[in-house]
Amino acid sequence: MTSWDNNSFSRPVDPSSSMRNAPALSMSTNNFFAPSPRYSSQVHPQYSDDGRQIQQPGYQTKYTEASQATRVDFSQTSKPKSWTDHITVSHVIGFLPGLVLTAIPMGILITLYVLACKFLRVTIILSNALMNVYFTNSRASSNNTTARTESSTSATSVTLPYQCTSCSSINDMTRLSTYTAGCCPCDSAYNGWYRFTGSSGSQLITFPVNTGFCSTNAPGWWNGTHPSTVGATANGNFCANYAGYICNPSYSTASVLATNCNGFYVYYLVPLYCCCGIYPRYCTI
Structure with a gap:
């Protein structure tokens, strides 16, 4: 078995890098003492206080899986950007013409509405004035007609002398x-x-x-x-x-x-x- 430096037991070792750095073993097909493929993986000590205790390949594999399972992708847990972070100068420049094109018709419509209200108010005032004049004249004419009728009635009601x-x-x-x-x-x-x-x-x-x-x-x-x-x-x-x-x-x-x-x-x-x-x-x- 291969001996390792005791200083390397102080931290976990990536199995892939250990395999790359392990010394090559020369084996022949006739060497009956060659390690079985089951134990050909590079191992490292599990505990730092026992330099000679060697982590078995099976335990090494579990460690690797645990390490991979506990990884956290910090890019996914970062705070999402606000909608204001996406506004650019081009957005603002593109928004201004639309705002102007929308404001002009709105201003025209509001002006027309105000003018229409004023025109309606003036029309109502003039109509009321004309109606007042009409009713005043009608009342005066009716009074004159009534006066003439009463005068005529009173005149005809007088008994004329015989002559x-x-x-x-x-x-x-x-x-x-x-x-x-x-x-x-x-x-x-x-x-x-x-x-x-x-x-x-x-x-x-x-x-x-x-x-x-x-x-x-x-x-x-x-x-x-x-x-x-x-x-x-x-x-x-x-x-x-x-x-x-x-x-x-x-x-x-x-x-x-x-x-x-x-x-x-x-x-x-x-x-x-x-x-x-x-x-x-x-x-x-």
């Missing part, structure tokens, strides 16, 4: 204050309530006109004020414009009445005095 329905009519265009042809009828036959209709106009004039108008040389006018209240009656004087007097005392008459009959007037006419080529007359408009 409004039991009067006589005068239809004679020659008595218009603008008529200048012909001469000279006299109004000495009228006595009672009359209404001027048709071509003769609708009411007596309340201002003097010159001689020659109203188809007479002494045109007459009513010196009074027409009543504004339906059913009311006012008193006035008849005046004849003659000989430089707009109300000649010789041909003027008092107590000519006028009644408001809700749309027209009726007059209580009295006979006029005609004498000596002077023909006072009721002139109309």
